[in-house]
Structures are given as C-alpha cells and as structure tokens.
Amino acid sequence: MCNGVCMVTTxxxxxxxxxxxxxxxxxxxxxxxxxxSDFSEVLVPEAVWREVRQHRPNALTHPSVELRCxxxxxxxxxxxxxxxxxxxLHTGEWEALRxxxxxxPGLLLTDDxxxxxxxxxxxxxxxxxxxxxxxxxxxxxxxxxxVLAVLRALPAQSTLHLKRSLLDAVIYEVESNA
Numbered sequence: 001m002c003n004g005v006c007m008v009t010t011x012x013x014x015x016x017x018x019x020x021x022x023x024x025x026x027x028x029x030x031x032x033x034x035x036x037s038d039f040s041e042v043l044v045p046e047a048v049w050r051e052v053r054q055h056r057p058n059a060l061t062h063p064s065v066e067l068r069c070x071x072x073x074x075x076x077x078x079x080x081x082x083x084x085x086x087x088x089l090h091t092g093e094w095e096a097l098r099x100x101x102x103x104x105p106g107l108l109l110t111d112d113x114x115x116x117x118x119x120x121x122x123x124x125x126x127x128x129x130x131x132x133x134x135x136x137x138x139x140x141x142x143x144x145x146x147v148l149a150v151l152r153a154l155p156a157q158s159t160l161h162l163k164r165s166l167l168d169a170v171i172y173e174v175e176s177n178a
Contacts (some may be wrong), residue, residue, distance in 0.1 A: 020110035028059035045095035
C-alpha cells in the first residue's frame with residue numbers, strides 16, 4: 001500500500017505526470033529525481049509504488065519531489081485490455097497506463113518500449129529517463145555540461161539499458177543543439 005507522500009510546491013501550469021517504475025528508479029540512481037519537481041503532480045500507481053519500494057525505496061521519499069500514490073478509479077478501457085494482452089504489459093505498466101488515461105492530457109514516464117507503444121495507441125504522451133534529462137536543460141534545471149556528465153556516467157551509475165549507439169547519439173544531439 002501507499003505509505004506516505006513527500007510534498008513540495010510546484011508550478012501548477014505544468015502537466016500531471018504518471019510514472020512507471022523505471023524512470024523513478026533510474027533518475028534516483030543518477031541523482032536526478034529532483035527533475036520531476038516542476039510537474040504539477042507526480043502520480044505513482046500503487047503497483048508501481050510497490051515495485052519501486054522493493055527495488056529503490058529511497059526514490060519514494062525524495063525531499064524535493066511530490067510523489068502521490070494512486071489507484072485507477074475507472075474501469076479498464078477495452079482498448080487497453082487488448083493492448084495489455086498483445087504487448088504483455090506488466091501490472092505496473094498497465095496501472096500506469098490506466099492512471100494516465102484518467103489524467104489526460106498528462107504525461108506518462110516510462111522506459112519500457114511496449115508501454116510506450118501502448119501509450120501511443122491510446123493517445124498518451126510519453127517521455128523516458130533520457131527525455132527528462134534532456135528536458136532539464138530547456139527547463140534550466142541543469143546546465144548542458146551537467147546533463148552531458150550525467151549521460152556519460154549513465155552506464156556506470158544506472159541500471160538503464162540503452163544501446164551504446166543510442167546513448168552516443170543522444171550525447172551528440174545534446175552537444176550540438178540542446
């Protein structure tokens with residue numbers, strides 16, 4: 001069950017974000033969980049809460065970001081039920097998608113390819129850990145050199161699995177444009 005909420009004042013003009021477990025875990029591993037602090041609400045479905053509590057409990061009590069444990073409140077839409085079966089979604093991903101559907105036009109944070117595909121089919125915008133890191137430059141939460149340092153350290157400091165070529169492309173893009 002959900003045991004506790006960390007509170008922080010946030011910018012109410014920012015969208016609600018619904019988190020799957022992996023971005024919470026990876027951002028915490030990288031010391032960047034605070035990058036979620038400017039969202040109006042950060043909702044964590046109960047199944048995701050349990051998963052993060054098992055693998056990275058400190059991520060749930062970060063002092064600068066509000067995490068609110070929630071459960072889906074409406075019946076599962078038939079389209080999500082079909083996608084969950086076809087894409088073999090885990091319970092946390094399934095709950096995150098259900099909660100995201102209840103809070104449109106919010107944003108779903110997930111690093112899972114199947115969950116991102118399902119979200120796209122359901123009209124839910126998504127970002128992953130890398131997207132939140134790059135966004136930090138635009139939001140002036142981190143400087144470009146700080147984000148580049150985190151990206152370069154990512155393979156050693158995080159359990160996020162990325163192809164080296166993809167990480168190199170992101171680093172190149174940040175160096176060139178962000």
